[in-house]
Amino acid sequence: MRFSIWPTLQQPWTEVLTVARHAEATGWDGVYLADHFMGSGGEFGPDTTPTLEATGALAALATATARVRLGTLVLGNTYRHPAVVARWAATVDHVSEGRLVLGIGAGWQENEHQQYGIELPPPGPRVDRFEEACRVILGLLREERTTMPGQHYVVTAAVAEPKPVQPRLPLLIGGKGDRMMGIVARHADAWNMWGLADDIAERSAVLERRCEAIGRDAGTIARSAQALILLTDDRAKADAFLAGTGGRAAVAGTVDHLADACAAWQAVGLDELIVPDFVLGTGLAKLERMDAIIEHVAPSFR
Numbered sequence: 001m002r003f004s005i006w007p008t009l010q011q012p013w014t015e016v017l018t019v020a021r022h023a024e025a026t027g028w029d030g031v032y033l034a035d036h037f038m039g040s041g042g043e044f045g046p047d048t049t050p051t052l053e054a055t056g057a058l059a060a061l062a063t064a065t066a067r068v069r070l071g072t073l074v075l076g077n078t079y080r081h082p083a084v085v086a087r088w089a090a091t092v093d094h095v096s097e098g099r100l101v102l103g104i105g106a107g108w109q110e111n112e113h114q115q116y117g118i119e120l121p122p123p124g125p126r127v128d129r130f131e132e133a134c135r136v137i138l139g140l141l142r143e144e145r146t147t148m149p150g151q152h153y154v155v156t157a158a159v160a161e162p163k164p165v166q167p168r169l170p171l172l173i174g175g176k177g178d179r180m181m182g183i184v185a186r187h188a189d190a191w192n193m194w195g196l197a198d199d200i201a202e203r204s205a206v207l208e209r210r211c212e213a214i215g216r217d218a219g220t221i222a223r224s225a226q227a228l229i230l231l232t233d234d235r236a237k238a239d240a241f242l243a244g245t246g247g248r249a250a251v252a253g254t255v256d257h258l259a260d261a262c263a264a265w266q267a268v269g270l271d272e273l274i275v276p277d278f279v280l281g282t283g284l285a286k287l288e289r290m291d292a293i294i295e296h297v298a299p300s301f302r
Contacts, residue, residue: 001301002272004030009052030069037112062096071101074174078107079118082133086140090164098165103172106130127179134187185210190222194249197264224272228279231289255296
């Protein structure tokens with residue numbers, strides 16, 4: 001199992017850079033950035049929360065690190081044209097010398113669409129649009145020319161050079177609905193969702209059925225997940241935290257509690273745990289908790 005960190009872009013750039021460089025220096029496998037323009041409420045803060053933009057930040061991290069994998073978790077298709085995404089991805093793969101994981105999703109956050117005047121279609125048409133986007137992106141990244149006369153995207157004998165450094169730049173798809181599982185089966189190299197082991201197991205079973213239906217080996221799709229992780233020796237504090245997550249996947253307690261959760265994740269086939277940094281604390285305390293995870297939890301699952 002790989003262990004990656006997700007520094008929130010709702011903190012100063014200097015803190016994002018510190019977390020990424022610390023991850024690089026201490027043995028973490030990857031760094032992921034979320035793609036949103038403002039807070040959505042709850043643990044992600046109000047819309048007024050200052051939020052850095054993901055594609056610029058990830059390109060900057062490509063020049064500030066040398067080893068860790070760098071990924072988007074995930075780019076919102078509704079506000080990013082797939083041809084532009086493909087060109088960005090190839091460029092960042094060159095800048096990072098072949099370390100990019102291109103994470104994409106159908107888009108969901110209502111307030112950023114409403115405020116910026118960007119259409120957010122109903123779920124059905126949104127998923128239709130997303131599948132077309134996957135085909136455009138994969139064509140441009142992997143084929144000499146790409147033609148697709150789609151309903152939502154039209155590209156004609158389109159050239160996209162240079163190709164990525166990686167012969168097959170990994171396409172990660174974030175989502176968990178039944179139709180999204182079909183798109184993962186058809187197009188993804190990796191799949192991601194929020195979830196504890198039981199959630200991952202249930203959705204993995206759906207993915208495996210979708211793969212079987214099209215004759216694909218489900219084992220060729222890597223699986224990653226994230227959960228809110230609070231490290232504390234105070235059981236009352238841990239219980240209060242879990243009660244306040246609004247149902248979002250979360251683990252709270254000592255490193256032993258996290259190790260138990262990792263064992264459960266590994267048992268259901270998880271390949272990578274992505275740890276959000278925004279409940280790990282701030283400053284030195286955050287870095288110390290990162291060290292606790294990578295030194296006392298990760299070795300048992302690698």
